[in-house]
Amino acid sequence: xxxxxxxxxxxxxxxxxxxxxxxxxxxxxxxxxxxxxxxxxxxxxxxxxxxxxxxxxxxxxxxxxxxxxxxxxxxxxxxxxxxxxxxxxxxxxxxxxxxxxxxxxxxxxxxxxxxxxxxxxxxxxxxxxxxxxxxxxxxxxxxxxxxxxxxxxxxxxxxxxxxxxxxxxxxxxxxxxxxxxxxxxxxxxxxxxxxxxxxxxxxxxxxxxxxxxxxxxxxxxxxxxxxxxxxxxxxxxxxxxxx
Numbered sequence: 001x002x003x004x005x006x007x008x009x010x011x012x013x014x015x016x017x018x019x020x021x022x023x024x025x026x027x028x029x030x031x032x033x034x035x036x037x038x039x040x041x042x043x044x045x046x047x048x049x050x051x052x053x054x055x056x057x058x059x060x061x062x063x064x065x066x067x068x069x070x071x072x073x074x075x076x077x078x079x080x081x082x083x084x085x086x087x088x089x090x091x092x093x094x095x096x097x098x099x100x101x102x103x104x105x106x107x108x109x110x111x112x113x114x115x116x117x118x119x120x121x122x123x124x125x126x127x128x129x130x131x132x133x134x135x136x137x138x139x140x141x142x143x144x145x146x147x148x149x150x151x152x153x154x155x156x157x158x159x160x161x162x163x164x165x166x167x168x169x170x171x172x173x174x175x176x177x178x179x180x181x182x183x184x185x186x187x188x189x190x191x192x193x194x195x196x197x198x199x200x201x202x203x204x205x206x207x208x209x210x211x212x213x214x215x216x217x218x219x220x221x222x223x224x225x226x227x228x229x230x231x232x233x234x235x236x237x238x239x240x241x242x243x
Contacts, residue, residue, distance in 0.1 A: 040101025046109030050076035
């Protein structure tokens with residue numbers, strides 16, 4: 001059976017998240033540019049259809065996006081980003097060491113794998129491709145807020161198609177899981193799942209430390225709001241030391 005992240009990130013994913021606009025991505029990248037180092041190439045990790053990458057390229061023209069999804073990369077090509085996106089697994093980045101000044105991970109693109117050791121491998125690969133003095137920005141969910149405010153079910157309609165989302169926390173409390181059921185206009189139904197490990201601030205700090213990254217600060221949004229118990233996001237800035 002293929003892993004969930006291969007089945008989930010296909011064309012239906014873009015339909016479900018159509019409300020994630022290019023304008024919002026531009027604002028998020030604009031803020032990120034204020035906290036990340038400038039003057040070098042960026043890597044947009046799990047870039048999807050290139051919403052953020054298109055804005056990153058305006059100020060860092062040598063930047064690259066990477067994603068595993070063929071469907072989303074095809075959408076990135078349709079945006080005119082064909083020469084700037086790469087299809088690969090984030091656990092084994094196809095770049096030389098010290099290739100990038102900054103790495104970005106937007107919209108909860110971390111914690112996908114079955115074992116924590118695989119997520120730690122991602123941190124190690126980020127550290128490897130970062131230049132000394134470079135930094136990584138990880139935009140993740142706030143696990144405590146998710147547990148406290150989880151909406152078990154909701155429904156969205158797009159172009160006559162119905163998307164029903166069923167959410168839960170795993171029995172061990174370690175993952176948030178979502179099953180998306182899609183009712184097509186002709187009455188057919190199909191579904192896929194999403195599953196993300198609920199890492200908190202201390203877990204990220206430990207993973208970064210083991211990878212040779214230093215956590216610099218954390219925020220509660222991609223506007224720079226302070227991290228609070230009711231923040232919806234956990235946004236982390238870590239750097240690769242010069243020595």
